Amino acid sequence: MRCPFCGHEDSQVKDSRPTEDGAAIRRRRQCEGCAARFTTFERIQLRDLVVLKSDDRREPFDREKLMRSISVATRKRPIDPVRIEKLVSGIQRQLETTGDPEIRAQQIGQMVMEGLKGLDSVAYIRFASVYKDFTEAKDFEEFAGSVSEIGAKP
Known part of the structure; x- marks a missing residue:
């Protein structure tokens, strides 16, 4: 080394x-x-993964890029870094065990959304605002409202 x-x-x-x-x-x-x-x-790396972007570009899966995007969403939130590491490791393991060497970026985004939804609602909304490409304040407001409705149900 x-x-x-x-x-x-x-x-x-x-x-x-x-x-x-x-x-x-x-x-x-x-x-x-x-x-x-x-x-x-x-x-452990089970296989080399390729991410298929929405514009049909292909790029190698980058664990650090995934970690950075989740870290941005969780910045200044009371979340233990170990839980973030477990989320990233879990997503990577799921991707490696799918059997498909090419994964759509949207699939990774959905997995992150699901993971953040159970981790922290503010981080979930932050990530969604970028992932879902909110263009107007009302998009953000509607999404945030749907999240608070989910949290209000028993």
Whole structure:
């Protein structure tokens, strides 16, 4: 593993343990060149996924892009980062086990919507405002009203 500080090619693993959700291995490393310490994460990847965008472009699935979009929606909300990590890992696992190497971006968006709906209604509305491409304030108002109706039902 290349050192992020000095670029030295070799590092020594000092500690390994599973992450809280069990979806990755966290490795604490020390550079053999400059002795700096850093952390890496090792995840299982079942297959290479390709995302089919609405304009028919194809791009490789990017877990970090998914994490960033969910993080934007959940910013300044009282949500434990471990729950966000579990949501992202769960979505990625579902996508990898579908058997289809190409996944429509809309399918990923729906999965995120479902996950956020159960996590936090404000984050759900934030994500929906971008995902559903609200063009007017009334679109936002109608959607927010439907969310509050769902939450009001027993």
